[in-house]
Amino acid sequence: MSIPPGLVYLGRLLPVAVSPALATYAAKALATNIWAVSIPSWATTLACLLSGPITLLLSVEIRQWRLRREAAKVGAVLAPVAPGMWGGLKVLFINIQDMYPGEGIVTISNTIGNTFTSALFFQDQLYTSDPENIKAILATDFNSFEKGAEFRGIMEPLLGTGVFAADGDMWRFHRQMTRPFFNRARISDFALFDEHALHALALCKKRLNEGYPVDFQDMVGKFTMDTATTFLFGRDVRSLDEGLVYPHHMQPAKASAAASTHEASFSTAFQEAQLVTALRVRLGPHWPLGEFWKDKLEQPLGVVRRFLDPILKKAIERKRAKGLNDTLEKVEGEIVEREVEEGESMLDHLVNYTEDYTILRDEILNITAAGRDTTACLLTFTAYMLAEHQDVLTKLRGEILRQVGPTRAPTLEDFRDMRYMRAVLNETLRLYSPVPFNMRYSSQPTVFRPSDGGTPIYVPAGMRTPYSTFVMHRRTDLWGPDAVEFDPERFLDERLGKYLTPNPFIFLPFNAGPRICLGQQFAYHEASFFLVRLLQTFSSLSLDPEAQPPFGRPPPEWKDPEKDRYGWKAKEKIRPRSHLTLYVKGGLWMRMGEAAPP
Numbered sequence: 001m002s003i004p005p006g007l008v009y010l011g012r013l014l015p016v017a018v019s020p021a022l023a024t025y026a027a028k029a030l031a032t033n034i035w036a037v038s039i040p041s042w043a044t045t046l047a048c049l050l051s052g053p054i055t056l057l058l059s060v061e062i063r064q065w066r067l068r069r070e071a072a073k074v075g076a077v078l079a080p081v082a083p084g085m086w087g088g089l090k091v092l093f094i095n096i097q098d099m100y101p102g103e104g105i106v107t108i109s110n111t112i113g114n115t116f117t118s119a120l121f122f123q124d125q126l127y128t129s130d131p132e133n134i135k136a137i138l139a140t141d142f143n144s145f146e147k148g149a150e151f152r153g154i155m156e157p158l159l160g161t162g163v164f165a166a167d168g169d170m171w172r173f174h175r176q177m178t179r180p181f182f183n184r185a186r187i188s189d190f191a192l193f194d195e196h197a198l199h200a201l202a203l204c205k206k207r208l209n210e211g212y213p214v215d216f217q218d219m220v221g222k223f224t225m226d227t228a229t230t231f232l233f234g235r236d237v238r239s240l241d242e243g244l245v246y247p248h249h250m251q252p253a254k255a256s257a258a259a260s261t262h263e264a265s266f267s268t269a270f271q272e273a274q275l276v277t278a279l280r281v282r283l284g285p286h287w288p289l290g291e292f293w294k295d296k297l298e299q300p301l302g303v304v305r306r307f308l309d310p311i312l313k314k315a316i317e318r319k320r321a322k323g324l325n326d327t328l329e330k331v332e333g334e335i336v337e338r339e340v341e342e343g344e345s346m347l348d349h350l351v352n353y354t355e356d357y358t359i360l361r362d363e364i365l366n367i368t369a370a371g372r373d374t375t376a377c378l379l380t381f382t383a384y385m386l387a388e389h390q391d392v393l394t395k396l397r398g399e400i401l402r403q404v405g406p407t408r409a410p411t412l413e414d415f416r417d418m419r420y421m422r423a424v425l426n427e428t429l430r431l432y433s434p435v436p437f438n439m440r441y442s443s444q445p446t447v448f449r450p451s452d453g454g455t456p457i458y459v460p461a462g463m464r465t466p467y468s469t470f471v472m473h474r475r476t477d478l479w480g481p482d483a484v485e486f487d488p489e490r491f492l493d494e495r496l497g498k499y500l501t502p503n504p505f506i507f508l509p510f511n512a513g514p515r516i517c518l519g520q521q522f523a524y525h526e527a528s529f530f531l532v533r534l535l536q537t538f539s540s541l542s543l544d545p546e547a548q549p550p551f552g553r554p555p556p557e558w559k560d561p562e563k564d565r566y567g568w569k570a571k572e573k574i575r576p577r578s579h580l581t582l583y584v585k586g587g588l589w590m591r592m593g594e595a596a597p598p
Helices: 005-034 041-073 086-092 103-112 131-140 149-159 168-182 191-209 216-233 252-263 266-291 298-321 346-350 357-388 390-403 412-417 419-431 494-500 520-537
Strands: 115-120 123-128 437-442 446-448 457-459 464-468 538-543 576-578 582-584 589-594
Touching (some): 041 457, 115 266, 123 131, 131 446, 149 266, 149 357, 149 437, 168 346, 168 357, 191 216, 266 357, 298 357, 357 419, 357 520, 390 419, 390 538, 412 419, 419 520, 520 538
Antiparallel strands (some): 115 123, 437 464, 446 457, 538 589, 576 582
């Protein structure tokens, strides 16, 4: 039986917490025994109680003094400090459930600037939504930033040493293994998309014909999961076979039956593991406080591993059956890239590099998380925007019918000519970035250099550095006065040349630099393909507010102009939330009008 995480955390913290009091008591004992100084018991007790906070205060002040000296030596200054409760303890007293993603960051940014320091449980964090600083983190000063030991430790149970959590040589190894699989031929094989898209839309039509709305987020989540697992494992988890979920106000017996068949699935367990991991990332090293008596990853990870391990074993056996007992060697420190064979899954490709179960499982889960969640997010919020902007839906459907027609499957050549489709996807990615918040740790001291030539901001070694593309993508000084409005034309008209072309780092839905997303084009192709099939099948999309569960509806105060100073919240009909990726709380419940037969 494992020790509860909270007790382990307290066990590590206890020596640090009590050492000032013990030192104080020892000093009192020395003073009494050696110099015969009489100290009242109440004074001893008070001194022991205050020793911890005083020690903490002194350590914080000494650290700030040291950092100011380091900054001055390189002609820089420390970032401004966000107002708030001492040590970042305010997080214990705010209700984050009703907050909009990035709301706290933009409020501070508009007060003291787009790069600032804030503390979480006395751990400093350097936040930025400035494109020049994000460019430095991701590209121009790439070697000064890493995922970091703390982040790797939190991600290790779920993603291990995979490409998204690893640094250094391990990151390069994973990236070199997976890169050949995302070549043009592999990501342009649309038969995989078509099979699962048609299955999903058939279920959608059936549910609508029963008189129920459809949770679009649930549907595309299953579509992308089935596509991703077929592409990666060579085995479809068939999450669509579980059927689509019913709305919260349907008859309980049917709803519980649908939920029970869904409970033990790989996709559900994997999603639950991601939710737990995302909360751990937010709390940093203090995550055991949220799982004091029980490790919440233990159960879902058990389901994930029981599903994956037999698949890994069979992949290695298939490789050995072909007489391939060796793995590819390195040449001058670089992995030899191999040609991906026809019909080969990513797992079949990876076993040519290693037979290590842990490395294989880590990489497959990393790519599954990216391949499933980000595309599902893009499709969900695109459908939301199409339902809210009927003019955009009409124009996009018109382009689809002109280019592809009412029944034919689209091709790569079709997508090259569908400029409005790409503009719609880009505008959705801008307003609803799938990975709205990301983070690095500085591996060495460096500076952020402002584009306006101002004083550089010092970044000490080991600094937690969160950055937000979600906030950056909505800045009116970067995108114009209509930055919070959904308008795909901005990627086609003069605004493209005015804002994005001269400053490409203001739009980073897939990251940038050496760690740019390998599956970027795969995501565009998959989302475009599904939207073509969707709008060939349906001519209208609309939200169903009654089906939206109460906890998934926007709080009434979001409509209050005093509480929506930036124009982000009042227009929302759903509640965007974020774990590792952005999602709609409670699902995106929609009704759709079937297209007239051709």
